[in-house]
Amino acid sequence: MLWDYLQNGLVNGSTITIMALGFALVYNTFRVFHIAYAGLFTLAAYTFLFLTANFHLSVAVAMILSIIPVALLSWLIDFVVYNPVSRKGNDPNLLMIASVGVFIVITNLLGLVFGNQPRIIPESLRTSWMDIRLMIFFIQTLLIIVFAIFLKSTVTGLMLRAVRDEPRLSMNLGIPAARMRSLVFILSGTLVAVAGSLQCLDVGVNPYSGLPLFISAFIAMVIGGVGRYEGAVLGGFLLGLIQSFTEYFTGSQWVVVITFVVLLVFLFIRPEGIIPEKQRGV
């Protein structure tokens, strides 16, 4: 019994971590409070549902194909909304408001097309040679490791970290800022596409299923430590486990309350998170 909850916690933790990493990529580099990210998650889940239910594609193929529209839309959101607005040197709060607008549009378009009822994928696809939740956990953990290796040991990853640390300076160093921007949004779109597809495989989807996970991901990033990717990973798994054990001890209706109480405790006692960011300058 307890073992089930531990397993649940790890699976949810890996989903939250993927979301947190993708969000942190955007947030750390450009300080955009990218709420539309929750909409991208839902889009990924519906694309996956559409491909499997209507074209009877296999899980793996559908997951990979669903990356394309999500990454594309992620890039488009930046190109049409974030980039023009932030170039005028605006208040970051404005970007957040615009992002809320994008989120509302995506969510409601999906609701218009697919309806408000929760949908699940055909049962025939959910049988596999191994437990489906365990498979989800392994795929997502693998993706996290690949992402970490990419950041730490490739030149592109190094440039991304440079942009994160010193946005203005890095441009002077000859890092192609525009291409970096595109890369960040495409990468974060890819991450959320995988998380959304697998979530749909596991529990199905409705137009509003992205937001709770997005909020968990943001909280995971804050408690782990904003500005550090290690923090997002630590916070993601920690939060997944906390939520799962809260469910075990108190029942599912108090999970949200406990999650936010954990957040408030961190905000007031240790706002820099478990792994604090290096403070720069004065």
Place this chain on the structure above:
Amino acid sequence: MMAYAFHIGIVLMVYIILVVSSHLLINVSRLISLGQAAFFGIGAYITALVAMGLGLSLIPALLAVMLVNASVAAMLAWPVMKLKGDYFILATLAFQFIVFSILYNWTAVTGGSLGVSGIPAPEILPGVVVSGLPAFFAMTLIITVIVAFLFYKLQYSYFGLLVKAQRDSEPAMKAAGRDTQSTRVYIFVISGAFIGVASYLYATYMSYIHPAGFNLEASIFILLAVFVGGTEKLRGAVMGAALIVLLPEFLRFARIPEHMAGHVNQIIFGLALIVLVIFKSKSLKPK
């Protein structure tokens, strides 16, 4: 037809109070709060409590609701106002979720997912009940005008100057002897208290409340209504409220099928926001 107009008018004025109460906080001092609907909800449940349990008439009930809302806002404000930018948004979001969860799950007190029904119409004086739509409309109109007038005065008073100045240059205002932290707390508390007025009108008009009316979506809509006005002027915010309330009605007349109308309505709203931010962002620019 007349009844319909009165109904829309009352809903519109409830929204105007919500938006006008949030305007100074969100538009003028740029503290983006995602917890406004939580105050709306707390106020509504307190209204149910004092109107049904204690049988208070209009003025004592309004004062009680405002007092409770103000106290909750003050308790929240002291720690939260120390947080900057996104952390402030996040803390208000946390507040929103916690309050909603409590309203929904604390069945013994709030009725949980059943909501609370049978909230009586307001009594102006003990025994003098406001009955009928026209009377309720008139009462709402008077209260709305009073609230809007107070906020107008506040924004264009010396306090309003201070709020603008400290948004633009906080160190300078500190060095000029201003307690900027207290100013923010005041704004937050005033906003919470006057949302209580909207709660009272809403709960007594509908006579039935349900937690779903006070969820995150409601908070986002208040935020958007405040923002769609697009300027720091109070009348912009009032226009935002009008858009929120009238757009769904307009879509109904445009014969959009019922099951699609909600989505179409929200899509128009989302697009309006995006376009507003992209094209009007110059006028919303901070220092």
Place this chain on the structure above:
Amino acid sequence: MQDALLIIKNLEKGFTLDKRSLSAMGEKSLVVKDVSMEIQRGMVTGLIGGNGAGKTTILNLINGLLKPESGEIWYRNKGKTAACHQLPPNRIARLGIGRLFQGTQWSPDLTVKENIMLMLLDPRLERPFYNILRYARYRDLAEELDRKINERLVTFLPYMDIKPLLPVKAEELSFAQQRQLAFVTLLISDHDLIILDEPVSGISEGDWKWMGEGIRDFVSRGRSVLLIEHNVDFIRNYVDHCYYISSGSILFSGTTEEVLNHPDVRHEYLSVC
């Protein structure tokens, strides 16, 4: 000297760059190291030194915008003593300490008059309830301000005609105009000590001369000025006492003439400027 208005003792302030590596090294990088100063009544005190020497940090510590790691700042005025290192910035300001910032400090949306009001008038008015109750007297406040301007600004009118600028929004003024107006506002205030961060940078010689005269007039009434400045001619003409600061420490102090003629200052500082 018992007549000092502000006494600073062994002030230290550091900024931690990386918490973990520092705790490993057990050492802090200090921007302000063991600074002790005295600001005398009726005098203009100058703080000079190269860029990044820690001058603005010291001003921020005095204003309370930053809190020192160690050290004390005492303000002695009208028989009362206050420990500025323990007070929040708004309380320090109410002791009678005013500040001109390096950039613009005015709200672009508000008019010149409104900005001046915010610098000069009773902070109690920031309380909304008090404010609503007193709203009817808003006009009285404006009149009080007009009176202050009429009484105290006469000497500046030949140099800077303020009256037509009062209803103009601050964003329509030039950078130099905004700073000069903020400066003049401090001069006509009731403050006993005003702290100026580069008051005449980017301002023409004709203008800085009347500003310097304004400062002399201000201190002649027993009040004090502390300023940072790079303009050597201005320092020579209008500053009485100088502290030379380098890498966060005070190297020497004395009359302006002594400090400016010191070989190290001539070599390190004046050759750069």
